[in-house]
Amino acid sequence: GAGVSQTPSNKVTEKGKYVELRCDPISGHTALYWYRQSLGQGPEFLIYFQGTGAADDSGLPNDRFFAVRPEGSVSTLKIQRTERGDSAVYLCASSLAGPGNTIYFGEGSWLTVV
Amino acid sequence: GENVEQHPSTLSVQEGDSAVIKCTYSDSASNYFPWYKQELGKGPQLIIDIRSNVGEKKDQRIAVTLNKTAKHFSLHITETQPEDSAVYFCAVSRSNSGYALNFGKGTSLLVTP
Numbered sequence: 567g568a569g570v571s572q573t574p575s576n577k578v579t580e581k582g583k584y585v586e587l588r589c590d591p592i593s594g595h596t597a598l599y600w601y602r603q604s605l606g607q608g609p610e611f612l613i614y615f616q617g618t619g620a621a622d623d624s625g626l627p628n629d630r631f632f633a634v635r636p637e638g639s640v641s642t643l644k645i646q647r648t649e650r651g652d653s654a655v656y657l658c659a660s661s662l663a664g665p666g667n668t669i670y671f672g673e674g675s676w677l678t679v680v
Numbered sequence: 681g682e683n684v685e686q687h688p689s690t691l692s693v694q695e696g697d698s699a700v701i702k703c704t705y706s707d708s709a710s711n712y713f714p715w716y717k718q719e720l721g722k723g724p725q726l727i728i729d730i731r732s733n734v735g736e737k738k739d740q741r742i743a744v745t746l747n748k749t750a751k752h753f754s755l756h757i758t759e760t761q762p763e764d765s766a767v768y769f770c771a772v773s774r775s776n777s778g779y780a781l782n783f784g785k786g787t788s789l790l791v792t793p
Contacts, residue, residue: 610783614779657723665773669781
């Protein structure tokens with residue numbers, strides 16, 4: 567596709583439920599990133615994939631959060647036992663491999679936990 | 681992780697005036713410094729970036745300056761237009777994470793006609 571595609575664009579879920587957010591990166595981009603953005607804040611790093619492997623998952627807040635990228639393209643961010651504090655916009659981004667390459671962001675998935 | 685401070689948090693200018701946003705960072709190993717513009721309901725979009733071997737970069741009305749010794753960099757927008765109104769974020773490469781970025785908290789810029 568032309569850009570990074572994220573689905574769903576909006577998701578409302580009940581506290582305690584399981585949620586999956588999907589990211590389809592720009593074709594050919596081997597690096598993929600997940601960020602979380604709360605209202606009035608900058609994007610907060612969660613995890614970075616190089617190919618199929620998570621090169622850095624130090625930003626995941628706790629073990630309820632998990633992400634996969636099994637074939638090195640599409641990625642899924644999984645949140646178990648959702649809490650109201652998980653409400654935020656989850657941004658996915660991708661780039662070519664190598665330092666200093668432009669990181670392109672998707673429009674985000676707005677998650678609301680009620 | 682990398683600490684990125686961004687100022688001011690809000691900025692209001694008259695159309696045609698210049699706007700300056702400043703960021704400081706703490707990790708001297710960081711070597712890539714992009715600026716993103718985010719409009720309401722959209723993802724951040726890169727507007728300009730600078731690497732550690734360059735002190736200044738300009739692209740039409742937008743320029744970025746970098747002082748690695750002082751660990752700060754700035755965004756300059758000249759001849760501002762109402763469509764420049766948005767939230768601007770500075771970012772710094774995470775030296776321990778390949779190509780990922782740490783972001784500042786953002787500056788909400790309003791350009792009034």
